Amino acid sequence: MLADKARSPEPTDRAQNFDVIDPSDDLAADTIVLAPGEAKEIEILARRISDCCGHLPLSHPNLIEAVEVEAGRLPATVASSLTRYREYGTGSGVLLLKGLPVDEPLPPTPEDGAYAGEWTDLAISTVTELMVMSRLGAVIAYADEKAGRLVQDVCPVRGAETRQENTGSSLLELHTEDGFHPNKPAFIGLSCLRQDHEGSALTVAGSIRAVLPDLPPQTVEVLRRPLFRIRLSSSFTGGEAPRYSSLMPVLSGPRDDPDMCVDFHAMESFDERGTRALQLLRDHLLQALIGVAMEPGDLLIVDNRLAVHGRTGFVPRHDGRDRWLRRCFAVTDIRASRGSRPPKSRVHEPL
Numbered sequence: 001m002l003a004d005k006a007r008s009p010e011p012t013d014r015a016q017n018f019d020v021i022d023p024s025d026d027l028a029a030d031t032i033v034l035a036p037g038e039a040k041e042i043e044i045l046a047r048r049i050s051d052c053c054g055h056l057p058l059s060h061p062n063l064i065e066a067v068e069v070e071a072g073r074l075p076a077t078v079a080s081s082l083t084r085y086r087e088y089g090t091g092s093g094v095l096l097l098k099g100l101p102v103d104e105p106l107p108p109t110p111e112d113g114a115y116a117g118e119w120t121d122l123a124i125s126t127v128t129e130l131m132v133m134s135r136l137g138a139v140i141a142y143a144d145e146k147a148g149r150l151v152q153d154v155c156p157v158r159g160a161e162t163r164q165e166n167t168g169s170s171l172l173e174l175h176t177e178d179g180f181h182p183n184k185p186a187f188i189g190l191s192c193l194r195q196d197h198e199g200s201a202l203t204v205a206g207s208i209r210a211v212l213p214d215l216p217p218q219t220v221e222v223l224r225r226p227l228f229r230i231r232l233s234s235s236f237t238g239g240e241a242p243r244y245s246s247l248m249p250v251l252s253g254p255r256d257d258p259d260m261c262v263d264f265h266a267m268e269s270f271d272e273r274g275t276r277a278l279q280l281l282r283d284h285l286l287q288a289l290i291g292v293a294m295e296p297g298d299l300l301i302v303d304n305r306l307a308v309h310g311r312t313g314f315v316p317r318h319d320g321r322d323r324w325l326r327r328c329f330a331v332t333d334i335r336a337s338r339g340s341r342p343p344k345s346r347v348h349e350p351l
């Protein structure tokens, strides 16, 4: 549903909010709400993994294998919705699972953006996310980013408020995750451990499927040309001199159901038509954004080939109870990246 233009935020609000958001209606078709009994079943699977493999690091191949075996035992409703999502995607480009089991009591939200305890302290949510993502592909990470952790913390860090990274708390611009990476994730899982204090932060997403019919044909033609490049995220370069992807198109693949790779903060075109086409694509995506106020037990899975995502701004308090999501990536072809990973490792070597 489109927001009333008359209610569009004033320019000063733009640092915190996207113009068009409807948090509720549009996502109902792409939301699975688990019954308490199903959550319990998943919790039992997760405990089984922490019992057998709690002594292993999370990225150990034996642990990943055990996760994939248990993922085969997920409740049928969850498993079949994940199979359908993997095969066909959704119009919104996301799937939202609600009511997943969570760890209790929860430790304080990490102050520095990375949980310092053992993964077994958060065994239920960690293994649950890994099992779900394993039904969509092979879970992977990047050594360059977040210390190569398979399940990463997403929480506000003092001093990083305005950074275009998930450690920030002002508006996070729409982006394909790691769009500059030759082996970018196909799916991103964002699970919620703790909501922001005001319950106002929305994870937003916009799908090419939602906007393609309305994009002018000449804009689509420009977006299909390799006129664009993406600056590597500062989480990859660690603040060193900027590095860029090679030139790429924004849209690729079949004309009636293309893939999209775009980043409205870090992508540029040297061609004026490219710059205009990017702006028009963003305008259309803003009109089609869905927003989710992530609550504990939610897992939002973004199809990174179909949809961009971002986040509205929020105000952290740094009191140990700030917003806390956990992120996990999956690729559909693990063999494709074998040259960039050590043997048996799911963690990509630095770019």
Ligand SMILES: O=C(O)CCC(=O)C(=O)O
Residues within 6 Å of the ligand: 154, 166, 172, 177, 190, 202, 203, 204, 309, 310, 311, 325, 327
């Ligand atoms: O904080 C959010 O809701 C999204 C953050 C994000 O884009 C990410 O972690 O990749």
Ligand SMILES: [Fe+2]
Residues within 6 Å of the ligand: 175, 177, 309
């Ligand atoms: Fe992201």
